[in-house]
Amino acid sequence: MGAHLDHSGIRPGLRRKRYRPVSEINVTPFVDVMLVLLIVFMVTAPLLSVGVPVDLPKTEAATLNDSDEPLIVTVNKDGDVFLDEEPTDLPRLVATLVATHGANPDIRVFVRGDASIQYGRVMEVMGQISAAGFKKVALLAKLPDAQSSKAQ
Numbered sequence: 001m002g003a004h005l006d007h008s009g010i011r012p013g014l015r016r017k018r019y020r021p022v023s024e025i026n027v028t029p030f031v032d033v034m035l036v037l038l039i040v041f042m043v044t045a046p047l048l049s050v051g052v053p054v055d056l057p058k059t060e061a062a063t064l065n066d067s068d069e070p071l072i073v074t075v076n077k078d079g080d081v082f083l084d085e086e087p088t089d090l091p092r093l094v095a096t097l098v099a100t101h102g103a104n105p106d107i108r109v110f111v112r113g114d115a116s117i118q119y120g121r122v123m124e125v126m127g128q129i130s131a132a133g134f135k136k137v138a139l140l141a142k143l144p145d146a147q148s149s150k151a152q
Contacts, residue, residue, distance in 0.1 A: 029086070042128070048138065054074060054075075054077065054112055054113065054114040054115075055114050056112060057115040057142065058142050058144040059139050059141035061142060070108035070109060070110045070113060071101075071107060071108070072110050072140075073093065073109060073111045073112070074111075075111070075112070075114065075117055075122055076117070077116050077117055079117060079118075079121050083097070090125065090128055092128065093125075093129075094128050094132045097109070097129065097132060097134065098132055098133070106136065107134060108136040109138070110133050110138055111125055111126050111129070111138070112139075112140045113139065122139070
């Protein structure tokens with residue numbers, strides 16, 4: 001029993017189909033990578049906020065929109081003073097501000113005070129900064145929640 005082969009060496013009924021490349025783009029790996037990046041950014045974004053944890057008081061004042069990056073002075077619940085995230089004491093704070101910015105009255109300084117701290121401690125810090133020649137000193141506060149403002 002012999003098989004009949006044509007000139008290509010393949011039986012007549014069993015010709016191979018030509019290989020055709022798939023012209024569609026496989027987006028599954030792209031979507032997987034984008035979802036992983038989304039999760040990474042969602043997890044890390046809250047960690048990038050200013051470092052010293054304080055419980056800011058709430059206010060209904062409008063927010064300030066300015067393009068210059070302000071200096072942040074923080075007074076935590078224990079009364080400790082921080083310049084950005086670095087702990088410091090009050091005399092060194094004023095000396096550092098004057099040394100780095102030369103008592104430039106145009107530099108904005110934001111003071112963040114914990115809601116449980118005595119008002120006098122925050123005012124002492126603000127007074128020292130103002131006495132050093134900084135004229136744009138402001139307090140930071142949280143905006144009230146939408147539900148708490150409706151309840152009042």
